[in-house]
Amino acid sequence: MQWEIVIGLEVHTQLSTSSKIFSGASTTYGAEPNTQADAVSIALPGVLPVLNKGAVERAIKFGLAVGAHIAPRSVFARKNYFYPDLPKGYQISQFDLPVVGQGALTIQVEPLSGNAKPYEKVVRITRAHLEEDAGKSIHGESQGVTGVDLNRAGTPLLEIVSEPDMRSADEAVAYAKTLHSLVRWIGICDGNMQEGSFRCDVNVSVRRPGEPLGTRREIKNLNSFKFMQQAIDYEVQWQIDTLESGGKIHQATILFNPDTGETRAMRSKEDAHDYRYFPDPDLLPLDITPLMLEQVRATLPELPQAKRERYVANYALSPNDANALTASKEISDFFEGAHKSLWSQGVGTLTSPETPSAEAYAAQVCNWVTGEVSAQLKRDGLDMAQCPIIPEQLSSILKRIADGTISNSAAKDVFRTMWSEGGDTDAIIEAKGLKQVSDSGAIEKIVDEIIAANADKVAEYRSGKDKLFGFFVGLAMKASKGKANPAQLNEVLKRKLAG
């Protein structure tokens, strides 16, 4: 009998403000312990929180990006518990009145397993609320002593809670990836998962289709998509095995151990805290005016979903290509930058000299961005933000293909040289002698020589063996050292071979 997997996510995103959510202390990652812990971060007696407006703007921005209701009035509450890295003995969070209400995120699911086809799905977002991060307890640096680093204490977080809408690890990972891309896209979070800027808690349960939701267990603090996939796969199997062998699932918080690939219970519901939430009397309710909403809306960039649709509609790109080009803001910026630059140079179309077409340019730029550029990035272990080539450089290469100066293969040579050494397209073409031969006399001469030297093959071709055409093209290209204009070469070869 089948089991249905039910997954919901709670994602903690660190907001990219330069100072903390309730004080002016810096949020820079990686400083010496406690050098960014001011009086508020340490929770000295008498200090008070003052809300960072930048954190509120980022929360609103997220809410608008997922089409959510932004609460005109939300309330900060205290979540009370004792822990050494929680200096006040309570975390300032939002409880029953969060700043962002219900929204939705469209995800593209590309199943890793089986032959399932990619599909689109809408995941509902329950809420997103502002809160402060805790510090860090550092165990084991010296014998028998735990250190406390409060640099992170008070870093602004937006906790984004989804509905239990996901039905597979693939969907959960696709949701997390889409969310990860979105928060970076709209510039509210740097998305650095190693540094803990984007941390996922995954609620997993299984049930028989049509039955009520099963008991969930929450996998805490996953900071890589790979681990998320592994953790869910393991947990799902564990729950199914437990149920099928007659056991029961108990609500629990669990941790994933990447070394063993297993999940393990951290605490059960029985030891759950009573957090004694109540409105923080040190902070006024957060009122968001329609004006503020509009001001934030004006700073919102075109969103990935809208871009994908536009790329398909306006440029006739495939949905797959559109997805690849909108994987991050940097990639789409690069694509659009190169496309715009090529278009504005007014070069004749790539496919037809008569009618320059945005579509044709887009296809060409897309091929290069998803092909050569991303391959080189991957090879060098870089992401688009670190790309050594700017869009205008790529378009200057494509322009030289379009105007017939260089061939596609020569263009790759130029591109790779530019990637590793920098430089100007025309200078590289000149220095490496990559200019295409478009002199029809020179091409005819090469073709004549080839025909003369390969009489047997010419005879075969003329007797109907069309496939040999490629052989001749290859010889001619080789003879021209790759510089022959392919279109011209084809035309001359065809004519001369025909006899």
Place this chain on the structure above:
Amino acid sequence: MLNSSLQQIGSALRARKISSVELTQLYLDRVAALNPALNAYITTNAGLSLAQAREADAQLANGKAQGLTGIPIAQKDIFCAKDWRTTCGSKMLENFIAPYDAHVIELFNKAGAVNLGKTNMDEFAMGSSNETSHFGTVKNPWNRSAVPGGSSGGAACAVAARLCAAATGTDTGGSIRQPAALCGISGIKPTYGTVSRYGMIAFASSLDQAGPMARSAEDLALLLNVMSGFDERDSTSLQRDKEDYARDLNKPLAGLRIGLPKEFFAEGLAQDVAGSVNAAIAEYQKLGATIVDISLPNSRLAVPVYYVLAPAEASSNLSRFDGVRYGYRAPEYSDLADMYEKSRAQGFGAEVKRRIMIGTYVLSHGYYDAYYLQAQKIRRLIAQDFTDAFRQCDVIMGPTSPGTAFNLGEKGDDPVQMYLSDIYTIAVNLAGLPGMSIPCGFGASDMPVGLQIIGNYFAEAQMLNVAHQYQLATDHHDRAPQNIGL
């Protein structure tokens, strides 16, 4: 000099009749002589005080003096003051040297005042008799076997015994007004948000408000001018134009409508207190005021509501005292939980622990709606009572406390009796209104009686005027206790 007003002291300093160092030393000598008996101060630091006095003298010498320059002011030990031990009356902070100044301290420093020392108080401001202080009880200078009131008992004692020119206090449920009444001095708790809470160790954030304590309303006005003002570090600080609280001091009172809530004169009020308060009201009528009978029907719920809300906030506010980063840590413990438990069990006194437990209880799952939420609703009703009352009158008057100072130890075993000594003051904090107490006579055993004046929001200048006119017509506020070496 010891009986002079702040204005007179300021004039004497500016006229160079006395230097700030001399004046500061005079008070320090008095504290050295009298504090062993009265215990009004937890900490004095002659080095720090005299350094400020010398700075003040330099300013006085080059004509840059302001109203308070060079005047020694006692600071309640709830305000963090850089380099000063700041204990909040607790063993928990017995060795805590504050690394920064509270906004109130900054303002006094900027005004050139001298910090004369940190006054005794109930532990974390929880108490009405100063008996919960870890640093021993404060004695009432009028009768040393009686309490001074609390929680600002040290401040009230210091002002009454002429151990400072004036003092600061804080008032969460009556902690300025009740000790002022019991020690025969004047004190005002301004509208919530008037004085920044930054650097003032929190008891119940939505109720805590600092204010001045002094020998006259006139002095209070000068002090409030210094202490008040917007502070962006306190989100509940009010962004209003700076005002001069002394501007209306000399207005005549003709036509003033005084509301007398019947609930404040009902059962539980001591006869001697009622007598003095009624005499004061008769005096006001002579000054041209008219009397309006009013009712504050929900005020009877103020004490129970307060003892839900204040402990709820306190239970959370005091969580930071965990032995991890500063403050008391138990010398021996087995693990983290044990360290928390022992440090807090040993570092906090009985009353603080009682309130933490009450607060934790009322916020707990399953009780929150019945207690905390319900109390918040009643709090609104209490505030609404005042709004309705102020449609009929300009100020509200009544007793500050139901009796004069009771004896040390008298109510120690009965927290509810102790809580009831704030029965007339607490509603004012719940509503966020300004309230003050001024001396209005002496009761059966010749102990001071306080008259409470409650104003509408931001009516401090009017209230100070009302108090000042009374003090021009009477001399209760000028009387000093015996045996204070005058």
